[in-house]
Amino acid sequence: MNDWHSWAALVVFVGAYALIISEKIHRVAVALGGAGLMLAIGATDDVSAFYSEDSGIDWNVIFLLMGMMMIVGVLKKTGMFEYLAIWAVKRAHARPFRVMAMLVVITAVASALLDNVTTVLLIAPVTLLVCERLALPAAPFLIAEVMASNIGGTATLVGDPPNIIVASRAGLTFNDFVVHLAPLAAVLVAVLIALCRVMFRGSFVYDEERAAEIMALEEGEAIRNPRLLVQGLVVLALVVAGFVLHPVLHYEPSIVALLGAGLLVAVSTVDTSEVLAEVEWPTLAFFAGLFVMIGGLIDTGVVSEVSHELADLIGGSELGGSMTLLGGSAVLSGIVDNIPYVATMAPITADLVHDMGGSSDHVMWWALLLGADLGGNATAIGASANVVVLGIAERNRQPISFWQFTKYGLVVTAATVAVSVAYVWVRYFALA
Known part of the structure; x- marks a missing residue:
């Protein structure tokens, strides 16, 4: 980091991050302002910002979000989310903690089959309706989800997305992930539910009168447009199939989402302007600005320098390397979005694995992914799903502040990373 551009880019990013934390200026304005400064000081340029796969705006993320937001916007008009809200509350007998536990499990399972951003786009509207019906604060439920x-x-x-990056680089299959990470994920979901019972205990206020009102409702009556619901669910099923069949079809998720949104608008009678009004444009603008700022750090070598320092710490010990990767990735992914972080660390990890003889159980890759994926829970901007949910909450007048999210995120991240450290040590070293 001898070039002044590197230090200037670091100052801009740290300053923008501090403003986002302080919440004195709206995060969208900060992200776009920071992106403008990165371009102004020459830390990045228009070609890198708009066209580079490594350091530019990730248009796949932007258009994936836009397409899914449009599909969700159409489904909202059918009454489907009201139906699901009433169904969930009745199955949990309107007990707030049971409702939260049910939504957490549904979200975790759906995120394993879809991607986490698509899942929160579908679950968040249901959650907001549930909380409205039960007169509960929405923030704890959205944070847990x-x-x-x-x-x-x-x-x-x-x-x-980081999983896809690593799978491509390391030659891992869908089954590899299920065998090595799915059991741990199930345990971590149970840990999260236990933590939620403690962290949000003040929010589980049971209102007997409201509960009785919901238990008396017929969820089927919430469906306002059955024909549109069928059309929307068919398109959603096709989109999900497109996601799952990516290895065969070779369509990026963004293309699948846009095709689905276009098909749904074309075959239904919804007004296009109303569908576009459902898109969280401020959230997309925030992502664009954040990508440009991180791209400035990548182009000036700041991210690479940090990554190489981490690699130097690892040395030649597979155990030490795995633990350093897991812990270091958890910390850095809470600060920098985990997608560009993993994209930067993947080639470095590949070199480390090669130098150590190419471990057959891929422990270094699992350590990188666990740190990056779980570290995304640490702060409000650590993962794409976090930013999306904060945008939805703000739009529905249930704002979640940076610190409100982060104070819980740090607890959950510390607990889940600690369990992951024990899992990696026992499975790949103690019992090897």
């Missing part, structure tokens, strides 16, 4: 989505996304190849 986004953490469940990041944990559940760890379990499979398609659950989280």
Whole structure:
């Protein structure tokens, strides 16, 4: 980091991060302002910011979000989310903690089969309606769900974008993830539920009158447009199939989501302007700005320098390397979005694995992914799903502050990473 551009880029990023934490300026304004400064000081340029796969805006993420937001916007008009809200509350007998536990499990399982961002886009509207019906604060439920989505996304190849990056680099299969990470993810979901019982205990207020009102409702009456619901569910099923069949079809998730959104708008009678109004444009703008700022750190060598320092700490010990990767990735992924972090660390990890003889159980790769995926829970901007949920909450007048999310995120991250450290040590070293 001898070039002044590196230090200037670091100052801009740290300053923007501090403003996001302080919440004195809206995070979208900070992200776009920081992106503008990165371009102004020459830390990145228009070609890198808009066209580079390594350091530019990840258009696959942007258009995946836009397409899924449009599909969710159409489904909202059918009454489906009201139906699911009433169904979930009735199955949990309107007991707030049971409702939260049910939503956490549903979110984790769905995130393993879809991706975590798509899952929170579908679950968040249901959660907001549940909390409205039961007169409960929505923030604890949304925070618990986004953490469940990041944990559940760890379990499979398609659950989280970093998993796809590593699978491609390391030659890992869907079954490899299920065998090595799915059992741990199941344990971590149970740990999350136990932590939620303690962290949010003040939010589990049972209102007997409201509970009785919901138990008396017929969820089927919430469906306002059955024909549109069928159309929406068919398209959603096709989109999910497109995600799962990515290795065969070779369509990026963003393309699948956009095709699905376009098909749904075309075959239904919904007004296109109303569907576009459901898109969280501020959230997309925040992502774009954040990608450009991180791209400035990548282009000036800051991220690479940090990654190489981490590699130097690892040395030649597989146990020490695995633990350093897991812990270091958890810390860094709470600060920098885990997608560019994993993209930067993947080639370094590949070199380390090669130098150590190419371990057959891929422990170094699992350590990198566990740290990156679980570390995303640490702060409000540590993972894409976090940012999406904060945007949805703000739009629905249930804002979640950076520190409100982070104070719980740090606890959950510390607990889940500690369990993961024990898991890695026992499975790959103590019992090897």
